[in-house]
Amino acid sequence: MIDGTRLTKSAIRWGMVGGGKGSQIGYVHRSAALRDGYFDLIAGAFDLDPQRGRDFGAELGLDPDRCYADHNAMFAAESARPDGIRCVTIATPNNTHYPIARAALQAGIHVICEKPLTFTTAEALDLQAIAGERGLVVGVAYGYSGHQMIEEAARLVADGALGDIRIVNLQFAHGFHSAAAELDSPAARWRVDPAFAGPSYVLGDLATHPLYISQVICPHLKIRRLLCTRQSFVASRAPLEDNATVLMEYDSGAVGTCWTSAVNAGAMHSQKVRVVGSRGSVEWWDEHPNQLRLEIQGEPARLLDRGMAYLHPQALADDRIGAGHPEGLFDAWANLHYRFALAIEAHEDGVPSRVAGLRYPGIDAGVEGVRWVETCVRSADAGGVWVDYL
Amino acid sequence: MIDGTRLTKSAIRWGMVGGGKGSQIGYVHRSAALRDGYFDLIAGAFDLDPQRGRDFGAELGLDPDRCYADHNAMFAAESARPDGIRCVTIATPNNTHYPIARAALQAGIHVICEKPLTFTTAEALDLQAIAGERGLVVGVAYGYSGHQMIEEAARLVADGALGDIRIVNLQFAHGFHSAAAELDSPAARWRVDPAFAGPSYVLGDLATHPLYISQVICPHLKIRRLLCTRQSFVASRAPLEDNATVLMEYDSGAVGTCWTSAVNAGAMHSQKVRVVGSRGSVEWWDEHPNQLRLEIQGEPARLLDRGMAYLHPQALADDRIGAGHPEGLFDAWANLHYRFALAIEAHEDGVPSRVAGLRYPGIDAGVEGVRWVETCVRSADAGGVWVDYL
Amino acid sequence: MIDGTRLTKSAIRWGMVGGGKGSQIGYVHRSAALRDGYFDLIAGAFDLDPQRGRDFGAELGLDPDRCYADHNAMFAAESARPDGIRCVTIATPNNTHYPIARAALQAGIHVICEKPLTFTTAEALDLQAIAGERGLVVGVAYGYSGHQMIEEAARLVADGALGDIRIVNLQFAHGFHSAAAELDSPAARWRVDPAFAGPSYVLGDLATHPLYISQVICPHLKIRRLLCTRQSFVASRAPLEDNATVLMEYDSGAVGTCWTSAVNAGAMHSQKVRVVGSRGSVEWWDEHPNQLRLEIQGEPARLLDRGMAYLHPQALADDRIGAGHPEGLFDAWANLHYRFALAIEAHEDGVPSRVAGLRYPGIDAGVEGVRWVETCVRSADAGGVWVDYL
Amino acid sequence: MIDGTRLTKSAIRWGMVGGGKGSQIGYVHRSAALRDGYFDLIAGAFDLDPQRGRDFGAELGLDPDRCYADHNAMFAAESARPDGIRCVTIATPNNTHYPIARAALQAGIHVICEKPLTFTTAEALDLQAIAGERGLVVGVAYGYSGHQMIEEAARLVADGALGDIRIVNLQFAHGFHSAAAELDSPAARWRVDPAFAGPSYVLGDLATHPLYISQVICPHLKIRRLLCTRQSFVASRAPLEDNATVLMEYDSGAVGTCWTSAVNAGAMHSQKVRVVGSRGSVEWWDEHPNQLRLEIQGEPARLLDRGMAYLHPQALADDRIGAGHPEGLFDAWANLHYRFALAIEAHEDGVPSRVAGLRYPGIDAGVEGVRWVETCVRSADAGGVWVDYL
Ligand SMILES: NC(=O)c1ccc[n+]([C@@H]2O[C@H](COP(=O)([O-])OP(=O)(O)OC[C@H]3O[C@@H](n4cnc5c(N)ncnc54)[C@H](O)[C@@H]3O)[C@@H](O)[C@H]2O)c1
Ligand SMILES: NC(=O)c1ccc[n+]([C@@H]2O[C@H](COP(=O)([O-])OP(=O)(O)OC[C@H]3O[C@@H](n4cnc5c(N)ncnc54)[C@H](O)[C@@H]3O)[C@@H](O)[C@H]2O)c1
Ligand SMILES: NC(=O)c1ccc[n+]([C@@H]2O[C@H](COP(=O)([O-])OP(=O)(O)OC[C@H]3O[C@@H](n4cnc5c(N)ncnc54)[C@H](O)[C@@H]3O)[C@@H](O)[C@H]2O)c1
Ligand SMILES: NC(=O)c1ccc[n+]([C@@H]2O[C@H](COP(=O)([O-])OP(=O)(O)OC[C@H]3O[C@@H](n4cnc5c(N)ncnc54)[C@H](O)[C@@H]3O)[C@@H](O)[C@H]2O)c1
Known part of the structure; x- marks a missing residue:
């Protein structure tokens, strides 16, 4: 039974690419990640239109300095900070998933990515290889599976x-x-x-x-x-x-x-x-x-x-409330996100085996x-x- | 609204091949055909085992003389009588549909046959041809369609x-x-x-x-x-x-x-x-x-x-009862059977065009x-x- | 499993009061009673309007002599014949149930009556008493219970x-x-x-x-x-x-x-x-x-x-067809009617105890x-x- | 369409009484209030057992100094601070609702209370009177209504x-x-x-x-x-x-x-x-x-x-996601909580009329x-x- 107490040591500093104002799936990601304090939204490149993205970040209460014009700027700046984001969610149209995810992984940032992960299997395998080398988690947003x-x-x-x-x-x-x-x-x-x-x-x-x-x-x-x-x-x-x-x-x-x-x-x-x-x-x-x-x-x-x-x-x-009360899609997504957090922490601790039995849609599912x-x-x-x- | 009054001039003298004691679908045929007096069951070769078939015919109240050992005997005897059956239903395993239906048509008897009508398209087309030549109806038991x-x-x-x-x-x-x-x-x-x-x-x-x-x-x-x-x-x-x-x-x-x-x-x-x-x-x-x-x-x-x-x-x-009250499969089959009867009468009257717009599973559906x-x-x-x- | 073979010795000679052309429930009664040959419709006073009633009887294939102007005429004539009706169904508006049922019972005729049986408990108890004295069955049309x-x-x-x-x-x-x-x-x-x-x-x-x-x-x-x-x-x-x-x-x-x-x-x-x-x-x-x-x-x-x-x-x-196939209200009513027939036969044979365990809506349910x-x-x-x- | 941007000027500093570890409904309150940053959980008297309550507050990431032994201590301390809680949720057994809600209102704190609000109408009317005098909001947890x-x-x-x-x-x-x-x-x-x-x-x-x-x-x-x-x-x-x-x-x-x-x-x-x-x-x-x-x-x-x-x-x-995707009870509760927040802000701004048309279960519903x-x-x-x- 989930009661709002976090199972990880700390909230994961987290950013988003895409998912801006009026986007279809951005809010679902934020709702799921922020539930119960597993992630802490501190940076974003929310929108194709940088100004719209910045305004939206402000509405969400972000530090304007950490609302970036694009993902490259974000990864560069954040990976240079000691308190930079540890994980990024990619909620942009499909064509951008591969380059953005690749850039994030190369900047040493864990990735939660929308589906389909990439256009081609070769690209997906490339991400799998990089993530493997660097010990990073790639979660894929098969939200219903939660x-x-x-x-x-x-x-x-x-x-x-x-x-x-x-x-x-x-x-x-x-x-x-x-x-x-x-x-x-x-x-x-x-x-x-x-x-x-x-x-x-x-x-x-x-x-x-x-x-x-x-x-x-x-x-x-x-x-x-x-x-x-x-x-x-x-x-x-x-x-x-x-x-x-x-x-x-x-x-x-x-x-x-x-x-x-x-x-x-x-x-x-x-x-x-x-x-x-x-x-x-x-x-x-x-x-x-x-x-x-x-x-x-x-x-x-x-x-x-x-x-x-x-x-x-x-x-x-993962039950959050007694039987009879309906849970919905947001709750399913939140179930995945706390597992993403557990997986990220285990990888950062250098003991990925700790989450060996944990069921979540990772890079293999993405591929x-x-x-x-x-x-x-x-x-x-x-x-x-x-x-x-x- | 159906109220039990028959829309045809007379009950059709009717026989069955198969559908004997313990068979799966025989009773459904009888229930559908006898509803509202459209058909009158007067002859049968109900069973592979002639004695079982005869006993069953007796239980159904048939004249023992018209409970036959097999379909050939039935078609021969019935087509020789002035009051012989005008229509036969074939409710036997699939392999027998073709020969029995063929024999019936050749004896000038309308056919209601279980599906699948035959093993091969060639056989089905043969039945179609014979029925066409002789002006006979072949109905196929796609009961749900009623x-x-x-x-x-x-x-x-x-x-x-x-x-x-x-x-x-x-x-x-x-x-x-x-x-x-x-x-x-x-x-x-x-x-x-x-x-x-x-x-x-x-x-x-x-x-x-x-x-x-x-x-x-x-x-x-x-x-x-x-x-x-x-x-x-x-x-x-x-x-x-x-x-x-x-x-x-x-x-x-x-x-x-x-x-x-x-x-x-x-x-x-x-x-x-x-x-x-x-x-x-x-x-x-x-x-x-x-x-x-x-x-x-x-x-x-x-x-x-x-x-x-x-x-x-x-x-x-074809409603038989007000809304809210459920009708079931028997009622659907009965709907088809009164249309079979209308079609048979129209064919016997030499005006098949009378039922041109009538929807029922005929020989074309069977083919x-x-x-x-x-x-x-x-x-x-x-x-x-x-x-x-x- | 019901297969159309009658469990009683003979079809019960049967008449109807009401249930005429355009009536709501008349056809349901006929459909249920005639199923599988338990009852044989041979007389009727189907309608308030005698001519309409007679015409309707003719459409149903009845002998015109046995289409009566009213129930009194029917009970008088039928109870005088050796082959008179043994049972009558009353499918008229509620106010007439009591007098018609009473007249039928006094003429020695079993009754199947629509609900509510009477206006008052006193009337219902009166019918119960007469039926008891004369060893007659009163069935009540609680059709869903079948x-x-x-x-x-x-x-x-x-x-x-x-x-x-x-x-x-x-x-x-x-x-x-x-x-x-x-x-x-x-x-x-x-x-x-x-x-x-x-x-x-x-x-x-x-x-x-x-x-x-x-x-x-x-x-x-x-x-x-x-x-x-x-x-x-x-x-x-x-x-x-x-x-x-x-x-x-x-x-x-x-x-x-x-x-x-x-x-x-x-x-x-x-x-x-x-x-x-x-x-x-x-x-x-x-x-x-x-x-x-x-x-x-x-x-x-x-x-x-x-x-x-x-x-x-x-x-x-009482299953009439395999699982998966829906049965409907007509089948439920038919289930009751064969039990009515069994009960009537047992009473006529003088051994009502034979149907002691048989569940059907009888006079007690009516009261x-x-x-x-x-x-x-x-x-x-x-x-x-x-x-x-x- | 809700997208996570807050409609109020600031997050409401918020505390809880009850809803401790293992309680049935505490998590639902927190989930609903914390959604989209409308409320900020900074104080609590979560449990009958003060130590359990304090431990639980720590697990939730609260400042230990603001995890109180009981509601009286909390209201006293918080109302003395410039940054004290502005609203409290009461998620305790029914008998305590009235005294705790009364104490909160008298300390000038808005209340969100579980149902039934009190034991007697007189008590409920008393709360209504105090809230009215002091311009405070009382929300009642009729969560399904969201x-x-x-x-x-x-x-x-x-x-x-x-x-x-x-x-x-x-x-x-x-x-x-x-x-x-x-x-x-x-x-x-x-x-x-x-x-x-x-x-x-x-x-x-x-x-x-x-x-x-x-x-x-x-x-x-x-x-x-x-x-x-x-x-x-x-x-x-x-x-x-x-x-x-x-x-x-x-x-x-x-x-x-x-x-x-x-x-x-x-x-x-x-x-x-x-x-x-x-x-x-x-x-x-x-x-x-x-x-x-x-x-x-x-x-x-x-x-x-x-x-x-x-x-x-x-x-x-209040839609949070497209049609077809199910929302659940948590989303309904969140819908109510953002309205509670709007109402609280309007009352604090001295213009309760601003939320005149806003549908939420307030003190009248509680009474x-x-x-x-x-x-x-x-x-x-x-x-x-x-x-x-x-
Ligand atoms: N998992 C699910 O159930 C689910 C549901 C819907 C959408 N999706 C996926 O989510 C992704 C986004 O879909 P959507 O429907 O939200 O799209 P959308 O068009 O509604 O929103 C896309 C958002 O991304 C921003 N954006 C686009 N390119 C960007 C870039 N290069 N950098 C920064 N921001 C950029 C846009 O400004 C916009 O805010 C797609 O891959 C889609 O397949 C998944
Ligand atoms: N339309 C439907 O919904 C539906 C449902 C069930 C069966 N069927 C079809 O009905 C036919 C019969 O199936 P069933 O399940 O009732 O089979 P069954 O095995 O239960 O019964 C077959 C009956 O036919 C008799 N029989 C067999 N060969 C005979 C012969 N040469 N002459 C006379 N009687 C013979 C048997 O003795 C038996 O009584 C099959 O073609 C089947 O596909 C259709
Ligand atoms: N069991 C059920 O589910 C069910 C459903 C519908 C009706 N009913 C009952 O059936 C009875 C009839 O209802 P209905 O809806 O069919 O009524 P209806 O008005 O549709 O039909 C009544 C029929 O009775 C005839 N009639 C009336 N008085 C007569 C008389 N004195 N002698 C001969 N015929 C007479 C009418 O001409 C007509 O044909 C009522 O008691 C009603 O409560 C029961
Ligand atoms: N709105 C709804 O759908 C809904 C559903 C369930 C419960 N409720 C209501 O919520 C309230 C709590 O019910 P529950 O099922 O969560 O109860 P519970 O017994 O599961 O939990 C009660 C919690 O309150 C704490 N508590 C008790 N007295 C306290 C006090 N004086 N000070 C501080 N903490 C105290 C307990 O330690 C425990 O943590 C009840 O009024 C109940 O009717 C409402």
Whole structure:
């Protein structure tokens, strides 16, 4: 049970790149990091427009001297100070993730980065290498994975409650971009421009979330080959897709599917993960994240609720409030951020092994997401054919 | 509103092949056909075991002389009588559908046949040809399609309420055969034996249902090519699949998916059809068939309820009871059967055009289901590749 | 498992009073009674307007000679014939139930009567006395109680799965008469006219249904005292209520509530029964009658599905089709009607004890419903005070 | 849209009484108040045990000198400092609310207090008088009311979308204390001891929440009289109730019910508010607080989702993240706390009128909750009779 007392020795001096005024995800990062004093926001390059960024930093109560024009200025200045930032969060459009993250790591600063981590697997592996050499943490913002019922699902699979896993069905299919919203909304515009978004839209923007969740729940499943088709129902989005379907085959013989869409008209998120085993299934849905549906063949379906004593201790550990009370996305993100803090402290203490068992989306998850998107795009662009997953 | 008064001139003298004691689907046929006096059960070859069949006929109150040892005997005797059966329902394992239906048609008897209609498209086309020549009706038991909210969905699509159709997602994925139930259950056994079941298990047994529903809702969509993968998670079922996924591309540029399974452990039916257009979506679920979910992008999701005055007249026409009261599968089947009766009467009167606008699963739907399964199997057996849909 | 073979020796010759063309509930009665050949419709006085009644009988295929001008004519003629009706169903407005049922019983004819059985407890007891003397069955049309998951709930309570019963919450609260529908609809009009409806509208019309269900589930609970308030939100309905709430105290110390309404605007039926014990609760909802929610304190909530092998044998006995397939209200009514037939046959055979354990809404349930409404009205009209339940 | 920039001039120096280590609700208060820098936690008397309280304050990063042995010491010391706390939150058992709140107000400190505010209406009115005289804010922790869909419901009612309000049904009925949990759990123990809990258990602990929500949604409804029955199903809890039902009549002719329970075995919260008007209804459920069900008679039911552009501007104003992403209880509490901060600043600036239109649970809501509980208890203890609401 979390009660607001910090598990680390000190608050981590922390900065942000992006996430400025009116941005979609900046506030979520700040809310998660500042919760319970794990991070302390002291520097930022919040905006493409330096003045807007500085004004916003002031509104957030930052020292104006530490509101920088851009990330390079920030990393230079901060890494020169004894009280400089130890960690930076990158909440900018996709194209900038790689250069900014690289610069941060090279300045010796831990990174929390938005997904998709980079455009290419090669870039992601590069970040992985640098982080490894320098003993730095790279956390990736797969925020939904902080929901505790996903931990419960993972434990059920690990305990064999579902039997052998046979089928993994993933979905993240909203309808918010059924029409060409990008004509009016700048935040939507970059998402459908390859220069900013990278080689994909919904595969990278949406599908990587349930993909990571499936990896948390079924860490033993390794994709052997996959096939992807993608469409641009709003034609001006081509070559970027606004709808895609992926078929996956795992080493174990299990199979998977993933449907991701921004044109599932009228739907809210529809992020759902269903894992089917030889004995039973679990199903989780991000719009009602406090419940997990457990179905054992031949038994009544069970609805598990967050916070209940019948859950695995690990799924209860992050509880912030009693059962019945709903926790939301902010709480899930906060769960990840305290683990990021624990990991950073362990790395700084030179004992990364201390967090060996700690579940958080790190650099490996980041690499994997990029590799998966890259492979999907390769398949789709070849006409929707099977490609080996390397 | 249906009130029990028959819309045809007379009850149709009717017989059954199969559907005997302990069979899974026989009672549903009888319940549907006998409702409101559209059909009159007077003959049968109910069972592989002639004596069991005769006993069962007696229990049902039939004249023992008209309980036959097999269908050949029945067709011979009945077609020789002035008061012989005019229609026969075939509710036997799949392998027998073709020969029995063929024999019935050749004896001048209308047919209501279980799905899948035949093993091969060639066989289905043969039945289509004979029926066409002789002016006979062939109805196919896509029972779910009788639910009225499917009619409502079709009207919404026809009226353009959803905009251009982009995505069709089909699912029929239960978990009842997660383990090798066929070892104990004879009714399950034939389903996984190609000699009886045909070239597929779940594709033919389950997926043809939502496929037909999708054709009712979106009659304008023509499949251009498809890709199928299938698995036998219970290995002894090979080559028949207990799980399959199909990707479809339509002429219009729309895309579709279909997941069908008998190993979706813990799930009940999970038969769901979701049709997504540029403006909105409809979703229907066979376990709660009295509701239809209509989601228009940017508006609150709407739950439409059977029997309500806001529905299209056609979706209200078959109402048997006021809104709020649930109708079930038997009522949906009965809706189809009175249309079968109307069609039979129109054909016998020599004016088939009288039922031109009447929606029921006829021989064309039967052919289409077989062709689809055949194409899926061809794709799967070639390694899960795209094959043109001819 | 029901398969259409009749469990009685012969079809019961059967007639109807009311339930004519355009009536709300007539078709449900016919559908239920004719299912599987338990009853054989051979006579009727279907309509206030004799000619309309006769025409309707003809449409239903009846012998015109047995379509009578009124129930007196029918009972006289039929009881004089050797092949006269053995049972009559009364589906007329409430005010006529008592005289018609009395006349039928005095003519030696078994009765299936709509609810509320009579206006007063004295009248109901009179029918009980006559039926008792003459060894006749009186069945009451509490149709929802035929749903099998109610049987399951009863078994769970009987087995102690819920512990000691503490709370019973009943609800039947639709919104269809939020406005003064009776101005346009004749079927609604009589419901709000005391001369036809009796001393109450929604208490008798709606609340008696979940009340009876609660008695099926918790037969051991006896009401000690109750308190009722009722309102006429559409003022012209006064003194009849379109909304009422009842508080109940049982002998055992358990308590109950009942909310019933015709002005619960926008709601469909909302007929829900929740029974809470010291260990757990069950909840059933008539709009999705194939499920039962079982909640044991400290365990995940369970969703039980009709037709599953984990149910009590008694809750499976009336299954007509496999699990997953929804049954509806017609099937529930049919379940009651075959029990009515079994009861009638046992009484005619002079061995009523043969159906001692058979659960169906008989004369006692009919009396109890009337007594409850009468007591509620007494409480409400005294200003909403506690009155002893005698 | 909230993005973490504070709307007030400065963070409010803030202290806590109670809410110590292991307490149920302390963390929720801190999380809500510290969000976005509206409050700054600098002092506390967190625990009955001074040492535990001091240790906990240290864990929270407080200056040890400002971790006090009790609230009196804190108010004395803090009100003597120029940088003393301006506001205190009281998160202790019910019996202490009145003396602590009184002492705080007399020390010139704004108060945020847990519910029920006091034991008696007289006490609550006393606090109201002192706060009024001194121009201090008293906020009451009706945390659920911060959920934005409640604001939407209020707007729908105000706009007349539901017509005239006829029925208000309230419910907060969990099952966590179905057995005598208080034997093992200290946090449960005081709740069933009148010395600590006051004159009621579930009425004050639970029912006051939906009561306040109903007042937010229907501010025009004034209770005229009410009737309450209460039970102690775990007998050792007497005279405190673990289950109660309340009937209410409003001045307008509308009626209400409230069911509250801690023995609704197997249920989670079940906090539901349904408001029924002559045209339609809204229903809100705290376990899925991001949705609101809107049902207009004769139209499909609508599911409104938090964050969607079709909502009233006021219901969107507090959005912290896009639609589809669930917000939880912490976010709702934070919504209230920033309004508390705005109110405090307005009062300190001497212009309370600045927050005249701001919706938050203030002293009037606190008084009303106590009065309602007191009246309920009076009714129940007189045998469940109608009592005027004064
Ligand atoms: N994890 C999630 O659930 C989630 C949700 C939404 C967005 N995202 C990701 O977050 C990232 C940002 O998305 P968004 O929707 O918030 O975008 P946005 O367009 O709403 O905001 C981007 C912000 O970054 C600033 N910015 C852009 N380039 C910058 C630069 N070079 N230096 C400094 N600031 C810069 C902009 O001024 C703006 O404030 C994307 O990678 C996106 O994929 C993740
Ligand atoms: N439409 C649906 O929803 C649905 C549901 C279930 C089954 N089905 C289909 O119905 C058919 C029957 O399936 P089932 O599950 O009822 O099978 P089953 O094994 O339960 O019953 C088959 C019945 O047919 C009889 N039979 C077999 N061969 C016969 C023959 N040559 N002549 C006469 N009788 C014969 C058997 O004795 C038995 O009574 C299959 O084609 C199946 O695909 C359709
Ligand atoms: N069990 C249920 O779920 C349910 C549902 C609806 C109605 N009901 C009950 O069924 C009864 C009928 O209700 P309804 O809604 O069908 O009414 P309705 O007004 O729709 O139909 C009544 C029918 O009875 C006929 N009739 C009236 N008086 C007659 C008489 N003296 N002799 C012969 N026929 C006569 C009318 O002509 C009409 O055909 C009522 O008691 C009602 O409470 C029960
Ligand atoms: N608003 C809500 O949703 C909600 C939920 C839970 C509790 N509450 C209310 O919050 C209050 C506290 O409940 P809880 O469940 O957290 O109780 P708890 O027993 O879990 O915790 C009470 C805390 O107060 C401390 N305390 C007790 N007396 C004190 C005193 N005189 N001085 C300083 N500290 C003292 C205790 O040491 C403990 O830390 C109650 O009034 C309760 O009704 C409200």
